[in-house]
Amino acid sequence: MEQVLVALTESRDVEQLVIHLLRQPEVNGTVDEIVDRQLERVLQELRGSEAVRELVREQVDIYLQHLTEHPEPVRQLIQDQSRGMLHDIQATVRARAFVADEAVDAWIGRVLGRP
């Protein structure tokens, strides 16, 4: 039986047949449904699992510990982001003032009848 299964999984024809079947809309939909159902079941089990919860808790502790011991990258990231935001605001203010300068000149030019 095992030999038959190995032969089938290695067979090119079987592979093509499976691909062909999966491309059929009704088969594809059924497969999707099965996979979704199985995934939902697994996720449900994982959500209720105390072992997974403990694993996540341990990982969070490890990350927090790492961040406490090496705060520089996080601090640098926050500083860079703040600086970037300030530069953006400054560039916008400068740009608006530049455009306003031109608008004032154009308005005065119109009032004075200059080209």
Place this chain on the structure above:
Amino acid sequence: MDRPRAGATMNRRYAGLASRGIGRALDMVLLALLITGASWLVQQFFGIDPEHCPPDTQWWHLRARLCRYFPYVVPLAGVTIPPLYRVIFFVVAGQTPGMGVMGLRLLREDGRRVRLRQALKRVATFYVTFGLGSFLIPVTARRRALHDIVAGTVVVYDWGDHEVEVRRAIEQVRSADA
């Protein structure tokens, strides 16, 4: 009136009324904070309450004397510190902090750095004319105010390392306004 404006190129463009006005307003806010902050610190440090000054019957009663004259100190500082602030920043950095925020720089007509003489002339003219000479900015060829013409200076845009960001922002503002 003057030589023509610096054409279409962005670098060495003369700054207009709005940019310069915002820069000046920022300086005024900074100065107001500095003066009121400093006077508050002095009051706290010396424990001065101008409404309840102790009598200064002896010449060494310095705290009492400071307390008596304190109401005149703040207006006096308000009159003397702003011109000093401008002169010092023009000579040392070529721009005040407000001008720095707006990306403006004060230069001599030939593009060289401003020296004490031009800075003094410019600031003195500004205060003598109550700043009204600024209204010449939009009508003169190189966007010069009266105090610029008297001192032989110009104010130009100087966005330094952020030139690309400002250019991009200008395009965005223009396309949003169009």
